[in-house]
Amino acid sequence: MNSVNKFEESFKIFFNADVAFSFWKGRVALYAILKALNVGKEDEVILPGYTCVMDINPIKYLGAKPVYIDIEPNTFNMNVDMFEGKITSKTKVIIAQHTYGYVCDMDRILSIAQKHNIPVIEDCCLCVGSTYKGKLAGTFGKAAYFSFQWNKPFTTGLGGMAITSDNVLAERIEEICKLQLVQPSFKEKMMLLAQLMVYRAFIYPETTTMAQSFFRFLTKKGIVVGSSSTCEFEPEMEKDFFKAMSSIQAGTGIRQLDKLEKNIAHRRQMAELYDELLSQNGWPTRNYNKEIMNPVMVRYPVRIKEKDRAIQQAASAGIELGTWFECPLHPIETPLEKYDYKIGICPEAEKAAKETVNLPLHPRVSEKTVKKTVDFITKFNQA
Numbered sequence: 001m002n003s004v005n006k007f008e009e010s011f012k013i014f015f016n017a018d019v020a021f022s023f024w025k026g027r028v029a030l031y032a033i034l035k036a037l038n039v040g041k042e043d044e045v046i047l048p049g050y051t052c053v054m055d056i057n058p059i060k061y062l063g064a065k066p067v068y069i070d071i072e073p074n075t076f077n078m079n080v081d082m083f084e085g086k087i088t089s090k091t092k093v094i095i096a097q098h099t100y101g102y103v104c105d106m107d108r109i110l111s112i113a114q115k116h117n118i119p120v121i122e123d124c125c126l127c128v129g130s131t132y133k134g135k136l137a138g139t140f141g142k143a144a145y146f147s148f149q150w151n152k153p154f155t156t157g158l159g160g161m162a163i164t165s166d167n168v169l170a171e172r173i174e175e176i177c178k179l180q181l182v183q184p185s186f187k188e189k190m191m192l193l194a195q196l197m198v199y200r201a202f203i204y205p206e207t208t209t210m211a212q213s214f215f216r217f218l219t220k221k222g223i224v225v226g227s228s229s230t231c232e233f234e235p236e237m238e239k240d241f242f243k244a245m246s247s248i249q250a251g252t253g254i255r256q257l258d259k260l261e262k263n264i265a266h267r268r269q270m271a272e273l274y275d276e277l278l279s280q281n282g283w284p285t286r287n288y289n290k291e292i293m294n295p296v297m298v299r300y301p302v303r304i305k306e307k308d309r310a311i312q313q314a315a316s317a318g319i320e321l322g323t324w325f326e327c328p329l330h331p332i333e334t335p336l337e338k339y340d341y342k343i344g345i346c347p348e349a350e351k352a353a354k355e356t357v358n359l360p361l362h363p364r365v366s367e368k369t370v371k372k373t374v375d376f377i378t379k380f381n382q383a
């Protein structure tokens with residue numbers, strides 16, 4: 001068995017799914033699922049208006065229309081009270097995005113979706129290991145997809161996975177992959193390998209913000225393989241978009257999966273430390289229903305005054321403050337109108353984008369990092 005098959009095998013076992021399909025990126029996994037569900041022209045796909053533009057591109061590539069639902073402010077997830085009203089005869093799929101690691105209200109989403117006979121797929125790009133009523137996020141819908149890009153719960157540099165236990169859907173995805181999936185080029189694989197090496201050697205909480213800005217700049221220039229090259233801010237599909245995962249990514253993925261339980265325990269422990277220190281310093285802490293949800297946070301969201309200034313000061317102080325989501329369809333460069341988003345349609349999402357930064361929880365974060373980060377934002381807020 002090659003490393004790509006091995007990674008798929010271990011991944012599907014972790015989620016107790018029947019099949020897993022790996023891809024170059026998470027958005028490619030989403031594209032495969034949507035295409036296999038026959039999403040096409042005139043169809044509508046419901047998702048939260050607090051997401052990443054790369055999540056919308058596959059919908060647009062297939063000629064369908066994204067329909068945005070505002071979020072509820074505590075968990076940043078789709079406001080379920082609002083979503084039934086947006087279902088029409090054209091609604092083909094509902095994407096339940098589990099934001100920051102908080103699981104959506106799956107009972108309500110599934111019951112509304114079933115009433116209208118619409119499949120739900122779960123966006124687990126920011127959520128690995130969280131449970132809802134004791135069940136893992138990613139095991140509720142017809143399919144789920146994951147991202148292993150730099151900022152995600154675990155990283156293979158770039159990477160994506162789709163899982164499903166629906167035989168018909170799995171067969172369709174397999175057929176589409178056989179016909180259309182292209183292999184990454186030698187150059188792309190080597191660039192990714194070099195980036196993984198740089199990441200392992202140099203990227204720590206103190207250096208992340210600077211490295212990210214530089215990396216984004218290089219990506220836009222096409223000098224490195226990143227998650228957002230300029231052409232991906234246009235809803236037009238590049239000819240080699242539908243790309244497979246390389247063995248470099250899969251090898252890293254297998255090693256990351258072996259460490260996943262440790263990664264999850266670390267994230268839980270650091271999030272609890274943030275809860276404790278933030279509350280000691282007068283900040284509101286995470287607000288979710290503890291009786292039904294046990295989240296594993298990818299990052300810890302906090303609302304702060306003067307977000308832009310906070311981010312700038314944090315970067316010079318070597319504090320890793322995450323900026324996403326910078327606008328309802330992150331990042332800030334997204335031409336919203338090309339993606340059918342009109343300012344004002346998701347006011348809570350727009351407010352969250354203006355106010356929210358996120359604090360690091362990844363495996364390189366220590367108790368000292370958490371303390372320094374809380375100290376920084378507290379002093380910033382008091383200034």
Ligand SMILES: Cc1ncc(COP(=O)(O)O)c(C=O)c1O
Nearest residue numbers: 025026027052055125147149227
């Ligand atoms: C919520 C969400 N879904 C999907 C994606 C797409 O994942 P990828 O970058 O691996 O294509 C991202 C971000 O990158 C994301 O934040």
